[in-house]
Amino acid sequence: MATVYLICGKLCCGKSTYAKQLKEAHKAVVLSADEIMLAVFGLYAGEKHDEYAANVQTYLFEKSLELIQADVNVVLDWGFWTKAARRVAKAFYRSRNIECELHYLDISDAVWQARINQRNQSVMADKTTAYIVDSALAAKFEAQFESPAKDEVDIWVSG
Numbered sequence: 001m002a003t004v005y006l007i008c009g010k011l012c013c014g015k016s017t018y019a020k021q022l023k024e025a026h027k028a029v030v031l032s033a034d035e036i037m038l039a040v041f042g043l044y045a046g047e048k049h050d051e052y053a054a055n056v057q058t059y060l061f062e063k064s065l066e067l068i069q070a071d072v073n074v075v076l077d078w079g080f081w082t083k084a085a086r087r088v089a090k091a092f093y094r095s096r097n098i099e100c101e102l103h104y105l106d107i108s109d110a111v112w113q114a115r116i117n118q119r120n121q122s123v124m125a126d127k128t129t130a131y132i133v134d135s136a137l138a139a140k141f142e143a144q145f146e147s148p149a150k151d152e153v154d155i156w157v158s159g
Helices: 015-026 033-041 046-069 083-094 109-124 135-144
Strands: 003-009 028-032 073-079 099-106 155-158
Touching: 003 015, 003 083, 015 028, 015 073, 015 099, 028 033, 028 046, 033 046, 033 073, 046 073, 083 099
Parallel strands: 003 073, 003 099, 028 073, 099 155
Antiparallel strands: none
């Protein structure tokens, strides 16, 4: 039976890089909400961004079931910022008897700020397609993010 890997962490903490590592290590498919959002809406989905992102995540949960039924491991790369989001994801898979692991990428505030700056520079230089993390987005994120408790996490990655 295939396994689902949930990647939890702050914006710009290295989730997508880590997801690629899991992809290689476990012959998995990465399902990224940001990848779809950027492909469909570009950098600016406007006021409906959160609604669209929730719809994309719902779609990806369902799409992941097709892959799992084909015995393909799945990496969900979209942050799982709240305890409720983590609980819903785990319940979704466990209720279907699908193995599910939560991997948390834990970084210091200093490393986080450096990565935000690096990403923003790369986006502005057209070296990558990603969201700019301005002060408003960082503040929104900090207001929403709930660090997971040790008992929620299967693999704790410090960086």
